[in-house]
Amino acid sequence: MKILIEELHARGHSITVIRASNSWYITEESPLYTSINIPQEIAFDNFFDVYLKKHMKAQREQASALTFFKLTKDFLSMISEAHSLSCDMLAQILDDENMVKNLMDSQYDMVLTDPAIAGGVVLAKYLKLPLVLNVRWITSGEGHFAIAPSPLSYVPVPGSGFTDKMNFIQRVQNVLFHSIIVFQQKFMVGPSYDAICDKYFEGGCDIVSLIQETDIWLFRSDFVFDFPRPTMPNVVYMGGFQCNPAQPLPTDLEEFVQSAGEHGVIIMTLGTLVNALPSEVADDIASVFAKMPQKVIWRHIGERPSTLGNNTLLVKWMPQKDLLGHPQIKVFVAHGGTNGVQEAIYHGVPVLGIPLFFDQYDNLLRLQERGGAKIIQLADVNGHSFEQGLKEVLTQDSYRQNMQRLSRLHKDQPIPPMEHAIFWLEYVMRHKGAPHLRTEAYKMPWYSYYSLDVLLVFLTAITVLLLSTLAVFRFLCCRGRRKIKTKQH
Known part of the structure; x- marks a missing residue:
């Protein structure tokens, strides 16, 4: 994120960064931005450090199925706790009337956030500001899966360890890996954000839907690196945006x-x-x-x-x-x-x-x-x-x-990834968003998205037609038999 902030600052933009008081990487004082500090006692890195040590130890030992499930449980618990901390921090902001008033009075043009921890997404919705994501991961895994068709037959789920060429068994496993991500979002991550949405938004909201409403996705990948897959017009690929020709060494x-x-x-x-x-x-x-x-x-x-x-x-x-x-x-x-x-x-x-x-x-x-x-x-x-x-x-x-x-x-690109990213950031500022690039598919119920209701209508119509045809044939056959019997008498 710092690399994008440096480039925006160099182009004359004024930037405010909301940070936890014990932030891992983000300093309070910087010539690049003004910071707003939110008090927080528990640091995210503590969660990661404990989990990583356990994970590396398990990899070096003879890992059993029980160990795998325990590590998965620990990972999901760690992720759930991280999102809970993020929501607590967001609640501190939204409960502070003076801070909310200052944020609204500042008339910002845009919110730029990483949605792996999605407090910034909710804040953008609350402030009614255009939203741009610096993204590869969202609360429910890899970002593409939230907005673009992602056939599990050839789009490997992160964590599966598969390529885009999967045999039958791998495709079965790919579906199972995807089900873990769905479970994580539904039961481990979603409830923290649901509570925030129920408290601060009339009628509530859903964090995945808020993420899907994003104007532009600045995606930290490209198809030199990643496997080809379906995408959307508001996804801007900036893989390698942080790369530049080497500078002299010390x-x-x-x-x-x-x-x-x-x-x-x-x-x-x-x-x-x-x-x-x-x-x-x-x-x-x-x-x-x-x-x-x-x-x-x-x-x-x-x-x-x-x-x-x-x-x-x-x-x-x-x-x-x-x-x-x-x-x-x-x-x-x-x-x-x-x-x-x-x-x-x-x-x-x-x-x-x-x-x-x-x-x-x-x-x-x-x-x-x-x-x-x-x-x-x-x-x-x-x-x-x-x-x-x-x-x-x-x-x-x-x-x-x-x-x-x-x-x-x-x-071999017409525009360097960083230039591409900055163009779309400024595009959103100029046009107060980019809703024309955003699909409305996320507003559809799942049965409409997959056209199951249409399929049901077609099947009903075909069934009625077949039954009607069968009834007519039966009627004609029965009538014919009655006529034959009448002639015989």
Whole structure:
């Protein structure tokens, strides 16, 4: 979100950010925006941290069906609690008459929000402002499923681990995965927002319907990365919008990279959510790195691996985009977060993926399906498997060639993704929304959407016609038999 805010600010727009007082990433003071702080004691990152540690531990153990169901239950509970906290924060805003008056008096042109946690969506409805989403995920999973036809025969549900080529068993499983998402929305997420809607909106409302009313969806994906699927005219694809040509590295980092010579550099990061891998995994990875002729830059927080080699530089932060754009980088060892995957595509760097949770396996699967990545499950990571996978990606030219092909496809656009996104943000401001691009399908009951009522009418008409024809034949046959009997007498 910060990247969009920076671009809007650079174009002269005035921005107000509503943030929790203990916000994870969003600072209170910034030259880019004015902030409104909502008191909150419990931090979202606490929920994620506890869950992720349990999840990684379960992946390394022999996971039984009971463990799977327990992890699923814990995940749904965590998500439910996060949405409950968001609704509490929203209630604080709407109960504060002075704050609501100030928000309305400020005459904002638009609300920009990420609907994975949907308090901003409800606030936009309450303030009667046009709404633009910076989106890939919504309260009920992946955003497309809320607004566009999503045939489960070839559109894989996030979390299923399937591609767009599914056999019969996979299609059955895909439907079951979708049913979990429907259950999550109906019973774990929806009630928190229903309570807010019942309290502050006459006649109540439904959070999915509010999301479907959005004017423009700025979607953090594209079809170089994702599998082809149906979409809608108000969906604007801005996959890789955060990507730019690499900037020069800090002097010390540049010297380290250049010292690798012809062998090049491997970079590794598992994102901002993971502070440390299980110690045995980190030791196995470090021992493999120590044997490689390449230099290694590893974003690692936690206990220093005991097997760390002299060729490996541990850092707490790395300029990931600038490193990926450096010609010395040979392989990106990554967890498969959306930003990292898009940046690897932009710079054409092959990926060795170790997915940990959420959408990461699905993201990496899309790269693997296109020949640009290899996946090693966390449960399978050991010295042998990691060394084998790393050498495969390093030595087989097809990985780099495929990623560079994806990079060319991604960059071959008439308008850069960021320019595209900003155009539509300003379009909504100029025209006070974009309702003409929004389908009205979400207002239809499910039986009308699928034309079941029409089908019922057709079946009724055909049944009546068949029964009428049968009745006429029976009448004529019976009448004919009576005439024959009369003549015989």
